[in-house]
Amino acid sequence: MTYKYQEKLKDLSCECPQEDLLKPFKGKAYRFVHEDENHVNNFLPVLMISPSRIEDFEECSKKCIGYGLSLYDDFNKAEKKLISHLNRKPLLADVLGNCVAEGNLTPSDGKASEIDSNGHFTFHESAESNIKVQFTHLKKVI
Amino acid sequence: MKIELKHIKGIKIHQMPIEIDLIGHLIYYEGPLMSVYCDQDRNAYILDWVEKDETKNRWLLYQIEKYMLADYIFGKATHFQLINNPVNDLIYVLDKDRQGNIENCIICTSRGLPYDYLPANYLKFEPEDAQNLETVVQYFDLSNSINIESDKDVFDILEEADKTDEELINLHIKSSTRNVGYGKINSAVLGKVLSSYNNLTEETALSLFDHNGKLPKEERPRRRKGELRDIKKLAGLEFVYARAASFSVFLRPVSQRTNLFDAQTSSEKIASKVFELFEASTSPANLGKIKSSLSESMLNSYNQFLKNIDDCNISINLQYANPNNRVVLKNELSPIKVKRILENLSKLEFENKFEITEQGKFIALDITTFAFKFQTADDDVYSGKFSSELREYVYDYNLKNEYKVLISVDQSKISGKKTISEKDTMLRCYKIEELPPFNLPISKPKLLD
Numbered sequence: 207m208t209y210k211y212q213e214k215l216k217d218l219s220c221e222c223p224q225e226d227l228l229k230p231f232k233g234k235a236y237r238f239v240h241e242d243e244n245h246v247n248n249f250l251p252v253l254m255i256s257p258s259r260i261e262d263f264e265e266c267s268k269k270c271i272g273y274g275l276s277l278y279d280d281f282n283k284a285e286k287k288l289i290s291h292l293n294r295k296p297l298l299a300d301v302l303g304n305c306v307a308e309g310n311l312t313p314s315d316g317k318a319s320e321i322d323s324n325g326h327f328t329f330h331e332s333a334e335s336n337i338k339v340q341f342t343h344l345k346k347v348i
Numbered sequence: 349m350k351i352e353l354k355h356i357k358g359i360k361i362h363q364m365p366i367e368i369d370l371i372g373h374l375i376y377y378e379g380p381l382m383s384v385y386c387d388q389d390r391n392a393y394i395l396d397w398v399e400k401d402e403t404k405n406r407w408l409l410y411q412i413e414k415y416m417l418a419d420y421i422f423g424k425a426t427h428f429q430l431i432n433n434p435v436n437d438l439i440y441v442l443d444k445d446r447q448g449n450i451e452n453c454i455i456c457t458s459r460g461l462p463y464d465y466l467p468a469n470y471l472k473f474e475p476e477d478a479q480n481l482e483t484v485v486q487y488f489d490l491s492n493s494i495n496i497e498s499d500k501d502v503f504d505i506l507e508e509a510d511k512t513d514e515e516l517i518n519l520h521i522k523s524s525t526r527n528v529g530y531g532k533i534n535s536a537v538l539g540k541v542l543s544s545y546n547n548l549t550e551e552t553a554l555s556l557f558d559h560n561g562k563l564p565k566e567e568r569p570r571r572r573k574g575e576l577r578d579i580k581k582l583a584g585l586e587f588v589y590a591r592a593a594s595f596s597v598f599l600r601p602v603s604q605r606t607n608l609f610d611a612q613t614s615s616e617k618i619a620s621k622v623f624e625l626f627e628a629s630t631s632p633a634n635l636g637k638i639k640s641s642l643s644e645s646m647l648n649s650y651n652q653f654l655k656n657i658d659d660c661n662i663s664i665n666l667q668y669a670n671p672n673n674r675v676v677l678k679n680e681l682s683p684i685k686v687k688r689i690l691e692n693l694s695k696l697e698f699e700n701k702f703e704i705t706e707q708g709k710f711i712a713l714d715i716t717t718f719a720f721k722f723q724t725a726d727d728d729v730y731s732g733k734f735s736s737e738l739r740e741y742v743y744d745y746n747l748k749n750e751y752k753v754l755i756s757v758d759q760s761k762i763s764g765k766k767t768i769s770e771k772d773t774m775l776r777c778y779k780i781e782e783l784p785p786f787n788l789p790i791s792k793p794k795l796l797d
Contacts, residue, residue, distance in 0.1 A: 252378040252379060256446070257446075258445075258446025258447055258448075259379055259446075261447065261448045262379045262380055262448070263379065264370075272378065272379070276377070276378055290471065290474065291375075291377065291381075293467065293468040293471060294375070294427060294467040294468065294471050295381065295396075295397060295398060295467065296464045296465075297398060297399045297400075297464050297465075298381070298397075300351065300399075300400065301400060302377075322476065323476060324476050
């Protein structure tokens with residue numbers, strides 16, 4: 207599978223993404239988004255929003271994750287985490303948004319990292335996909 | 349719309365005075381949001397993201413005590429407490445450009461931070477947000493802090509008392525709000541705590557040492573001038589010093605009395621009684637057991653002390669030590685415990701019934717309801733109703749003559765009510781110049797007027 211931001215991925219000194227750590231994903235996924243549904247950053251990976259932040263990531267594998275999208279496999283877990291982040295750092299809403307959006311993903315949309323205990327995973331979008339149109343705003347949390 | 353970073357009141361510096369190295373991340377979401385750093389002396393620093401504009405990210409960098417870091421990681425302290433208790437109360441506000449270079453650096457105090465930079469005051473560490481947590485724990489040797497009780501920062505009271513060889517009382521005040529920080533405290537909070545604690549010890553002293561106060565009023569000898577003041581002096585405390593670690597106040601007794609046949613000093617007796625009350629009041633059953641040894645004013649002052657703790661949203665570790673006999677007393681009053689005790693106190697029921705002979709004049713008489721108000725020579729006023737036996741004679745009483753009366757006083761405090769209700773009933777009443785023989789039985793009311 208060819209992934210989005212291929213030219214950036216090639217510049218990294220490690221294999222990105224690491225295919226053996228990824229799996230196809232099928233089902234509902236949830237993402238933190240801005241209230242404005244057309245916000246340019248809603249479905250951009252962190253390193254495409256702020257390329258300079260690449261220096262914040264020490265290891266190459268982490269830089270690679272920065273070109274993936276943070277998603278959750280469970281709405282309640284996504285909502286809980288966004289509320290926690292925004293209660294902890296109120297102005298993070300300008301970066302992450304203050305809403306949770308829901309979308310239906312198919313294996314052709316890309317591949318997902320292992321889902322952690324919080325329901326979080328990193329999704330590397332395929333070059334042909336445009337998952338943005340598959341997502342709709344579900345809830346404004348704060 | 350152009351976003352501008354918030355204005356911070358502080359001192360601008362051109363170069364960071366410290367060099368720090370990354371140890372691990374406490375919050376990592378699409379990059380670091382809260383990280384732990386160390387300086388060359390292995391002191392712990394937190395780098396907390398707070399805001400961004402088009403070109404810069406703003407971070408707060410502050411040094412924290414290792415025990416605070418341990419308390420945070422092991423769930424005993426909140427993020428809010430960390431930000432509000434930096435070492436020396438200093439916070440570096442760093443604006444970093446896209447390359448990570450520091451463009452601006454302002455030094456301020458935690459009180460100078462905008463509210464938008466502060467986490468909600470209940471948020472604790474969430475381990476799933478962290479990266480390299482084991483490295484942080486190992487580097488600062490925090491694992492040794494796991495088994496230490498939450499009051500590890502409370503001073504060893506006996507060690508402190510040994511330094512001066514004097515009895516010492518320590519009030520160690522903590523709070524999750526900005527009222528109390530590392531070595532600092534809102535003066536109104538400190539004033540309330542010290543003043544209400546002092547009232548409690550004074551009332552305890554009166555309850556313990558005012559033997560005349562326990563006698564029926566008519567049998568009580570006339571008080572000598574300054575008698576009560578001298579008893580209260582036994583409970584007097586003076587501020588010795590304060591130390592940083594939340595806010596810790598050390599007090600010592602101003603004066604004390606030792607009975608020849610009793611090894612305990614008066615101040616130790618007062619402290620023991622106060623700590624007995626702290627301990628017993630957590631359980632309604634235990635409070636009921638000791639209530640006969642407590643005076644109402646002692647309970648009222650305890651109630652006020654607890655209310656102040658509750659109002660100020662603080663916790664207090666209280667300690668007493670006598671270095672001579674190695675007696676140490678300890679207790680902790682947390683907001684939750686204080687609420688429970690206040691509830692127990694409100695449920696406490698009292699009943700106190702006694703009869704008292706007084707001399708004085710009626711100041712009000714109501715012949716339709718058989719009610720009276722009687723003022724004694726000492727200006728005490730009793731108001732209530734005549735007993736059924738006396739009612740037929742009410743028409744003969746007046747406001748002019750002086751009377752000797754026997755009044756039944758029934759004091760009670762009902763569960764849930766804060767005040768004591770008093771019911772006075774007049775049992776006997778004699779005009780002064782026509783007093784009956786001294787040994788007249790009091791069971792049968794008799795009017796001689």
